[in-house]
Amino acid sequence: MRFEVTTLGTGAALPARGRYPSAQLLNIHERLFLIDCGEGTQERLRMAQVNMGRIERVFISHMHGDHYLGLMGLISSLHLLGRTAPLGVHGPRELREVIEVQLRASGTYLRYPLHIQPVEHVSGAVVFRDNQVEVTGLALRHRVECTGFLFREMPGPRKLLKEKVASIPHYARQGVKMGGDLVLPDGSVVPNSELTAPPPPPRSYAYCSDTAYAPELVPFLRGTDLLYHEATFSEALAARAKETMHSTARQAATLARDAGVGQLMLGHFSSRYKDVSVLLHEATEVFPETLLSEEGSTFQVGRPHL
Numbered sequence: 001m002r003f004e005v006t007t008l009g010t011g012a013a014l015p016a017r018g019r020y021p022s023a024q025l026l027n028i029h030e031r032l033f034l035i036d037c038g039e040g041t042q043e044r045l046r047m048a049q050v051n052m053g054r055i056e057r058v059f060i061s062h063m064h065g066d067h068y069l070g071l072m073g074l075i076s077s078l079h080l081l082g083r084t085a086p087l088g089v090h091g092p093r094e095l096r097e098v099i100e101v102q103l104r105a106s107g108t109y110l111r112y113p114l115h116i117q118p119v120e121h122v123s124g125a126v127v128f129r130d131n132q133v134e135v136t137g138l139a140l141r142h143r144v145e146c147t148g149f150l151f152r153e154m155p156g157p158r159k160l161l162k163e164k165v166a167s168i169p170h171y172a173r174q175g176v177k178m179g180g181d182l183v184l185p186d187g188s189v190v191p192n193s194e195l196t197a198p199p200p201p202p203r204s205y206a207y208c209s210d211t212a213y214a215p216e217l218v219p220f221l222r223g224t225d226l227l228y229h230e231a232t233f234s235e236a237l238a239a240r241a242k243e244t245m246h247s248t249a250r251q252a253a254t255l256a257r258d259a260g261v262g263q264l265m266l267g268h269f270s271s272r273y274k275d276v277s278v279l280l281h282e283a284t285e286v287f288p289e290t291l292l293s294e295e296g297s298t299f300q301v302g303r304p305h306l
């Protein structure tokens with residue numbers, strides 16, 4: 001089952017050659033979720049050959065333009081493309097007004113239902129959940145309210161042991177997969193543990209942008225397979241990071257190390273860094289399992305399940 005993230009934009013506030021503002025596309029079991037939607041995201045989706053119509057939900061972290069200014073264009077294009085399926089948008093409280101005023105001003109009546117849901121700025125609060133995926137908030141520290149997102153697979157059914165499948169009547173298989181014991185017609189009971197193996201552990205992906213160093217997130221990030229964390233500045237600009245409520249690469253790595261995540265992915269690079277290898281170097285000194293996000297690259301979350 002697929003669980004992967006494509007980084008569509010890795011830049012910070014100002015445009016830099018070859019970099020785009022924040023946007024990521026998450027594919028969880030062939031369902032598409034967009035995280036942040038900076039200017040130019042539609043074009044980036046096209047470059048990545050993604051059918052925009054397949055996006056189910058959009059998650060916006062905060063109201064700084066480099067994280068959401070592409071959203072209105074996307075909403076409008078989906079309308080023009082004839083979408084009829086609902087679109088869920090989760091984001092700051094202010095987002096609804098910003099979207100509605102633009103729809104009103106242009107006299108647009110969307111052909112599809114747009115469900116705009118405010119996100120609570122509380123770590124661990126459920127943003128969205130169904131039987132495949134759960135999304136919870138991460139209260140980041142930034143100049144305006146900024147909420148990161150933790151995406152986690154819901155636990156799958158137990159796996160029937162190959163050598164036992166034939167001994168389980170068809171009508172009972174679903175129940176056994178869900179953890180029930182097998183009750184045979186003669187009344188005898190075969191315990192579930194003799195028939196099944198546990199499902200693969202749920203995989204998880206955390207998105208933390210934009211934020212100052214926030215060690216209080218550690219318990220919420222513990223054991224996350226892949227952590228995306230902003231690394232706007234190098235250590236030489238730690239004072240600037242503090243002032244603008246952003247992080248250095250080393251701070252991102254410290255959080256990754258303390259939370260014991262599987263891998264760390266850096267992004268949201270200041271336009272002053274033409275070459276971001278200094279950021280990678282500073283992070284790997286603290287946490288070796290660090291990657292750089294790149295425009296249009298796709299990263300697997302945890303180990304792929306079959």
Ligand SMILES: [Zn+2]
Pocket residue numbers: 062064142210
């Ligand atoms: Zn910001």
